[in-house]
Amino acid sequence: MNDEAMNNAALIVEGVTKRYGAGATEVTAVREVSMAVAPGEIVLIMGPSGSGKTTLLSMLGALLKPTEGAIQLNGDMISALAENRLPDIRLIKFGFIFQDFNLLSALSALENVALVAQLAGAKGREARKRAAGLMTDLGLGERLNFLPEKLSGGEKQRVAIARALVNDPAIILADEPTANLDSKIGHEIMRLLRRIAKEQNRSVVIVSHDQRIKDIADRVLWLEDGQFKEM
Ligand code: ADP
Numbered sequence: 315m316n317d318e319a320m321n322n323a324a325l326i327v328e329g330v331t332k333r334y335g336a337g338a339t340e341v342t343a344v345r346e347v348s349m350a351v352a353p354g355e356i357v358l359i360m361g362p363s364g365s366g367k368t369t370l371l372s373m374l375g376a377l378l379k380p381t382e383g384a385i386q387l388n389g390d391m392i393s394a395l396a397e398n399r400l401p402d403i404r405l406i407k408f409g410f411i412f413q414d415f416n417l418l419s420a421l422s423a424l425e426n427v428a429l430v431a432q433l434a435g436a437k438g439r440e441a442r443k444r445a446a447g448l449m450t451d452l453g454l455g456e457r458l459n460f461l462p463e464k465l466s467g468g469e470k471q472r473v474a475i476a477r478a479l480v481n482d483p484a485i486i487l488a489d490e491p492t493a494n495l496d497s498k499i500g501h502e503i504m505r506l507l508r509r510i511a512k513e514q515n516r517s518v519v520i521v522s523h524d525q526r527i528k529d530i531a532d533r534v535l536w537l538e539d540g541q542f543k544e545m
């Protein structure tokens with residue numbers, strides 16, 4: 315990567331390693347990985363099961379601290395922050411999307427999204443208004459008051475996308491976002507993520523082993539045994 319790309323990058327990862335456990339049971343899940351993601355760029359990280367994709371994504375989003383190495387977000391060294399600073403960073407700087415949607419089953423679709431705005435400091439009325447606007451843009455206007463169990467898989471994932479966007483994060487991180495969707499709906503979700511990246515200039519990092527979503531990415535990286543390899 316040249317200096318200009320580095321200077322413009324939203325997220326910079328330098329020599330990041332993650333080891334779990336110690337002694338005989340120690341596992342090195344990610345080893346000395348470096349990468350950078352530009353604003354508005356969609357990076358797809360592919361690799362077989364167990365190759366370290368979720369571990370790497372969790373470190374990118376400050377859910378997990380690297381054992382070694384550094385992660386910078388817009389110039390801030392987030393990998394060096396104290397544990398008690400991380401919840402706020404996660405809430406405001408990152409939007410997370412998971413394969414099993416992770417919606418709260420007792421809350422309506424709207425409440426699932428509004429709650430995350432409230433956690434970041436928005437008042438109830440303002441949070442619900444923001445959530446409703448965003449969900450309407452994502453085609454969920456008729457589903458606001460539905461419980462998650464009444465929604466299709468594609469609708470649940472769109473609620474999760476609205477939740478990921480509600481605090482206006484610079485970076486969207488998605489872990490196997492199409493794993494529980496049929497291929498047509500999976501593709502729709504990926505096109506939606508692409509539109510969000512390009513229209514709103516957000517960086518999107520997706521980890522997946524789904525070959526079918528390669529075409530929506532600007533760049534595809536291949537992870538194997540915790541390291542990037544040539545495809
Ligand atoms: P992927 O998402 O590509 O399937 P993971 O990041 O989940 O890969 O796992 C990478 C490696 O780290 C695997 O060998 C896995 O068993 C191990 N691993 C993942 N999470 C933990 C954990 N919390 N404790 C111990 N080992 C783990």
Ligand code: MG
Pocket residue numbers: 367368369
């Ligand atoms: Mg995984």
